[in-house]
Amino acid sequence: MKKHSVLVAGGGSTFTPGIVLMLLDNLDRFPIRSLKFYDNDGARQEIVAEACKVLLKEKAPQIEFTYTTDPEVAFTDVDFVMAHIRVGKYPMRELDEKIPLKYGVVGQETCGPGGIAYGMRSIGGVLELVKYMEKYSPNAWMLNYSNPAAIVAEATRVLCPDSKILNICDMPIGIENRMANILGMESRKELEVMYYGLNHFGWWKSITDKNGADMMPALKEYVSKNGYVPPNPEGGQHVEASWNDTFAKAKDVYALDPETLPNTYLKYYLFPDYVVEHSNPEYTRANEVMDNREKQVFTECRKIIELGNSEGCELEVDEHASYIVDLARAIAFNTKERMLLIVENQGAIENFDSTAMVEIPCLVGSNGPEPLRVGSIPQFQHGMMSQQVSVEKLVAEAWTEKSYQKLWQAITLSKTVPSASVAKSILDDLVEANKAFWPELH
Template sequence: MKKFSILIAGGGSTFTPGIVLMLLDNLDKFPLRKLKLYDIDKERQDTIAGACEVILREKAPEIEFLATTDPEEAFTDVDFVMAHIRVGKYAMRELDEKIPLKYGVVGQETCGPGGIAYGMRSIGGVLELIDYMEKYSPDAWMLNYSNPAAIVAEATRRLRPHSKILNICDMPVAIEERMARILGLKSRKEMTVRYYGLNHFGWWTDIRDKEGNDLMPKLKEHVAKYGYVVNDGGDNQHVDASWQDTFLKARDVYALDPDTLPNTYLKYYFFPDEVVAHSNPDYTRANEVMDGREKFVFTECKKIIENQSTEGSALHIDEHASYIVDLARAIAYNTHERMLLIVENKGAISNFDPTAMVEIPCIVGSNGPEPLSIGEIPQFQKGLMEQQVSVEKLVVEAWITKSYQKLWQAITLSKTVPSAKVAKQILDDLIEANKGYWPELH
């Protein structure tokens, strides 16, 4: 059986140890010969890599391990690049969230002006990774789950149309795992779903078990009362109070269109006033993460390095990241697994822009994804998606042409922003904050 060489780009991420543990847990399905970490921040990566080295020595000493800041060393001889980079790290995320809130606008990592700011930083970073991969390992595939996935996907469609990059998001996976728990199923893989939308902006229209029984009525009954809240202690990642609020809020989002089940992120577009009212402009989600997961992961990694042992370590497998292995396996072994990916529409949603990057079920094999046909979508969703896809396209256009005007239009068009005046105020603050990260706009 062929063994694979994997590069994790964004090696200094707090998610890297969970992903490494997940990969090691799946070696029977997806064997590895080499695992590499790449990051431009050596200090951050060294801590994560030091712990990963100990983990590998204990669990799979036969796998060659390397952490590097040198692109040639990183990208040479790899089969898959798993990319989760955050350009500007949490310090910039904090500004993405706090600057809009100053003007009474949603401050969120991927939605509204914060997502636009993050997108303007991410485009160059992801393109750089693609170029390294194509130079040093031209046959490799990039599995990208760097946010904001919608803007990144549009940028790669425009600027690297022939590159072997697949854009995927874990939010539908996380919600489907909750659905499975609501239904009393062992795993989301016992469900076959139909879903359409844009990234962080979509709806489930049909969910069945493998026998074809309709599971929607039972799910709708639960969501109408409790949203996606499941009190069974089965989730390691989304435990903070802010996530619980988000899962509960899904019941109000659902009420707008009870024919479908919504992605949780729609709350930022449908209830921006409530989101702002519940936000603390001095302590946002970025602060929660820095004080929570960030400290936890780095403390645990330092302990592992100090003890040269994982004994007593509280780091856990990122179970729901196993969709990344499913995607890699689908390409490597031509499994034809059905997965939600972000792909060019090309008529899959028949009454929607063919060039839009939509999130829909695809059958994945060694040639990449084959999107399934969705057909026509209702006016409500179509209108929302057309507005949002226009925001994403304008952001990418602004990045390419370095246009202040286009970026102002993008922020004005976001459903989270009340007026062009407020959009301009936010934009001017974001430009100031993102010096050195964004192209210089004119």
């Protein structure tokens, strides 16, 4: 089996140790000869990288490991770039969440004005990674799960249409893990799903087991009462109070269309008043992450570095990382595995914009994804998706054209925002906050 060279772009991320642990757990399925980290924040990356160096030495000393802030060193001789960057880091996420809340509007990382602000920062960062990859390793694939994936996917579709970049998201995977738990199954891989929508904005149309038995009736009955809170909750990354509320709220989202099962993020678009009412404008999800996961990961990394071993280490394998290994494997070994990816619609959803970046099942092999046919979608979903895809396209256009007008239109069109005047107030505050990151708008 061929051994591959992997670059993690965003080496200083709190998710990086979990990805490394997942890669180490899967070396029999996806052998690695070299692992590199790249980040533009060398000091932050060094802490994560030095801890990972210890883990690699213990578990797989044969893998060549390096970390760097030099793009040429990082991107030369790699087969896969696993990208999860956060331009502006958590302090900017905090502003993405708190500025809209000041105006009574949902403050969220990927939804509404906060997601739009983050998208305006992410586009340039991801395009820079694509440029480096194409310059130094033109045959490599980029597996991008930098958020907000929908806006990034639209921008890369327009600005680098021939690039070998696949945009993916772990949220449906997290929900399918819960579905498997609800059904008493070992793994989500026992389910065959038909899902459609946009990123963080979709619905399950059908779910069967591997023998074709319909699992939807049992799941719908459970979700109508409990949302996606499983009978035996397991540990993992999404267990804080704010996440629990999101999984529970799915029962109200489901009630709006009992024909399908919803992605949890739809609560931000369908119940924005509820979300704002239950938000603390002084202490948002970004603060939760900085006070919990970020502290925990960096404390653990420092402990490993100090001890020189990983004894008693509390770093966990990230559930979303397993999806990345499956995707890399599918491309490397042409497995034709069925996976959810964000791809250009091109008729997969018959009655929807052919240029929209939709999240649908694809068969993945060495040439990338082959989208599966979804067919026609109902009016309710069509209306919701048309509005949201227009927001995403306007953001990508605003970034490309440096257009204040288009960004104002994008925020106004978001279902989370009540009026154009509120949109303008939020936008003006966001422009001020993002001076160091956004193109200068005119």
